[in-house]
Amino acid sequence: MSARHLGWRSPAISPGPELQYPLAPNRNNHWPSNVRILIVSPPRNAGAAQRVGLILRHSPYGEVWCHLGGRIQRGETIADALRRHARETLQIDIELALEPQPVDVFQWFPAEVAPDDGTPYGDDARKHAIGLSFIVEHEGAPTPQGEALDFAYFSLDELPEPLWPGCGRLLGRLFSAGPRYSRKAPT
Template sequence: MAYLPDDLYRQIEESMPIACVDFVATRATSAGTREYGLIRRHSPFGEVWCHLGGRIQRGETIAQALQRHAHDTLAAGLDLPLDPQPVYTYQWFPTTDAPTDGTPFGRDERKHSIGMAFLATLTAEPRPRNEALDFAWFTSSTIPDDVWPGCEHLFEKLGIVSRQ
């Protein structure tokens, strides 16, 4: 994988959308309910809970990008097929480029990105590191209110929460 110097990567982010993978860890409990794993992280909006993921590097498959982000953030792998397919594709925009036609989107003041979103099972007990300040499991009814702006719509599309 080629490394891009920070200044060059910033220029690219300012010029075009970035292809990303987004995922929410899932697990079944002994009571038969489903839980969803989120990380707590610093963001342009303060400390928030959010899904995991990030950009896809050149020469990296979608599965490899998902595994890299899981490993880098949680020291865990994901149980994935060889060619995973997203549950939903979501767009993230800085305020300056946000759509005004009613298209749902997430906010990311750093860049415009296109995130292929997945639900995935972890292969090891998560150990938060790097961008993850914390990791916690939530049920659909206990997803915190302080999530990254736009995650509400993403979580609805992933079937994690339903609109009240």
């Protein structure tokens, strides 16, 4: 695999054991992994369509709708990162297992380093990120703050426009697989 496909900033750099960049936090103390929180609403009645909660936010693509999420800070557990993003963005508490496991792993690339081998990915002009996706339920009424300009639930067949590039693809992957993606934490 070439350095280009590993997300290196320069194709002239080839990874070696002495180079710590891919595993070290960036200058803001963030690791290269992101958590993606897909908030779902409980069906109102049997047979009701699943709805997913999305935030409206400013982005390099203008104002777009997307899933909640962000970076994992150095020393932070995945569960702590998920809870922090939910509280900071929507002032809600989410239901999680002690050690939550992602239901999907999805990559986001800037165009100049995006794979050309058919690998599915989302677009992110700012960075190459590995997104760990979690489907959760929440307690409390979502109140947008910080990066969230708005929050709303949408059925999967009536997603808003514009979506963050790749967000629709991610939602399709997560919710088309059926029972594989369980929302409830194991007890």
